[in-house]
Amino acid sequence: MDILEISHVSKSFGSNKVIDDLSFSVPEHSVFGFIGKNGAGKTTTMKMVLGLLKADEGEIFVNGEKVSFGQNHTNRFIGYLPDVPEFYGFMTPMEYLMMCGEITGMPGKQVKEKSAELLQLVGLAEAKKRIRGFSRGMKQRMGIAQALLNSPRLLICDEPTSALDPIGRKEILDILHSVKKHTTVIFSTHILSDVERICDRIAFLHEGSSVRSRTLEEIRGIRRGDGIVVEFLKQEEASHFLELYGDGAQGEGTMVTVYDRAGNAMDRIMEVLLYNHISVQRIERLEPTLEDLFLEVAAK
């Protein structure tokens, strides 16, 4: 069953059409990546799902019930983590979760247990200070805790990782991955590697309309043509490597780019470097830009 269904939704702000005839659906118990550049309309879409913005056209269904703007009843199925989560700074995490629990109508004892459990999960159990003194990463984790409080069927996260350092990002992604068993997770991002780490389905949002959603395997299949950049310490080493490697490599200064068509380029590069005792500054797999990937996905 689809937990979320968006059908032919459009939204304009003034004369600026942000979402144009957007349709996609999210099956239950998946981690759904919602990818798009900044300004592609990700946040707008999520806010419409939550009934915080009114869709100009089209319909949205959560768990089979229609979303209405304003006083939205389908929000009882949803946990939401905004892109910049803000809480009442004068409260402690426990107080905030207790308040949220009372608002959702959970029994008092259950709220206490669940709050303690969630603070443990997101690593804030020891944080007794008020939320005002929290770092960005702590607020993000606090946001996940509050979003999961009412055991939602659908967890919507708006760019949960974009402002965090690599360690913070990994922590958040691990938490999202760990809740997958009970909850369907939708999360928007413009960072492809995050999606690859935890998502099993992906939809691309481009200029307000999505390209049909795909599984991660399909995306991986499309992405096989990635390049690898090798940076050398000296230019002579670079040209020496170019001669030895042969086909498929292009050099410029101390940099050599290898296009991995056969899928074994990394092994071959290592082999050449090792047997010829050439040291390097760095080897890096090139991330395709969102634009490139979108065009590839759209073309297939």
Add this chain to the structure above:
Amino acid sequence: MRQLIAFTKKEFLEQCRTGKLLLFVIIFALFGIMNPAIAKLTPWMMDMMSEQFAESGMQIMAVEVDALTSWAQFYKNMPMALIILLILFCGIFTTEYHKGTLINVVTKGMKRWKIFIAKLGVMVIVWTLGFLMSYGITYAYNAYFWDNSVAHNIAAAAGCFYLLGLWLISVLGMASVFCNSAGSVMLVVGAAFAVSYLLSLFPAVKEYMPSYLLQSTGLLAGLSEGADFLWAAAVTAMLIVSGCMISVTMFNKKNL
């Protein structure tokens, strides 16, 4: 009901922890004590300055003060206390719009009208308790120093001013639903009072205007009767109720 209690609790916690509640207690206590104090000190101050006055040809006779002098001070000071209260509360909604803190609460299934009522309720409770405190302090000192019986209709006069405060708080609530910045909220509150004040310059509608309630000081000296303010009080009550109804309806459709 639990939602309403939870959110009201949060509002009070906020007032406590941000130090606003303490500020209100100090302000209303101070404004309560000042009235009898000023009345009590007036003869002494006049005496101090009588020499200066004498030089400019004025002669100060014995100055008589009683409870009425103190009550007159009360009605000079309370508008100031009310203005401070309105200024301190003008961001009660808009700060939450700016920070986006209401989004979390609403997506948790909080009924929007309860948010509005909780916030309005906190303002009304602070105003009620603060007003009662100032009133009580002034009343007690007046009874101790002089005799409150020289003033007529003390409670009715106070009720009129209290009602005016309620009306301005309801205007603040309504303005907060439509405006997104604390400044514009304050502007709307000021404008609402100005309109009422300007309209009361026309004798035909004067007695129906909320700002007419300010004239209730006339009750104390026995210059007017409680019945004179019934229309103004009824119109004000109607404005409060209809304002709240409009606010709740519009708040349900507001982009947070």
